[in-house]
Amino acid sequence: MFYLIMTFFAGICAGFIRRRIKAFSHVGKAVSLTVFVMLFFLGVEIGSDEHVLENLSTLGLRAFVLAVAGVAGSVILSMLLYKALFRKETENRI
Amino acid sequence: MMKGTVFTVAVFVLGCIAGWSGLADMEMFGDAGRDLPMYLLYILMFLVGISVGSNPDLKKIVKSVSPKILLLPLVTVLGTLAFSALAGILIAGYGLADSLAIGSGMGYYSLSSVLIGQLKEASAGAQLAAELGTVALLTNIFREMFTLVGAPLLCRWFGPFAPIASAGATAFDVCFPVIVRYSGDRMLPYAIVSGVVCDMSVPFLVSFFCSF
Structure with missing residues (x-):
């Protein structure tokens, strides 16, 4: 590595x-x-x-769940960050 | 969907068919063939480095980076890793390091899947490595699709940062147009900095989590 x-x-x-x-x-x-x-x-x-071929649908489902989780985690934190530090600043500029 | 993603999936499926039908296997190149993916990996990392370093806007981007703007890619990476770890362990049944390696693809599906598929082979064996590589490929393709399709809703429900966070490494890439459209022009610097930082973090994080 x-x-x-x-x-x-x-x-x-x-x-x-x-x-x-x-x-x-x-x-x-x-x-x-x-x-x-x-x-x-x-x-x-x-x-x-x-082994992988037989489980392709399982793997697809896992990938779907992991993708939803990744999006959810990053989106929730980004919303908190925006509300806490950026909302006033960016909205005043308009 | 974009031409690039379709082509990527097509190449991958073609490889699957070649492997399944026995038309190609890893031994067909003899002794050199076994090490070929490893050499390719080093070449790939060097090339990705060159593309980052020779970016004509690199100086401008670095200058426009304030510590505050860096918080966005930071929370994007942290949120992704935390929830990927939870989902990976609780639902998919993978170990912590494997879940984190898949999550740290950040939507950069092509690089993360080949990195995981290659790096995991020594520690986890060819079978689990191939499985994790496949899951990483699909997870990060899904992530890009969710962002492209869901950008308007994400923006309305969770604010203008949401599509940028959801896009991860593709914020200054495939997802850039939808971000600018729904989050607005004023989010342009945030999308660029977040996209570039997430993009650069992928080779580090994936190889780091694959080392466990």
């Missing part, structure tokens, strides 16, 4: 120092390409794994 995060940092530094290089404006495409290759392999692993 440590080396992975260091790699991420090295990327940020390289990107920042050399940010005027034109090729870096295409780096988003390279990220997508790498992600797609890895997603394909993740798919291959899941497709050849009968």
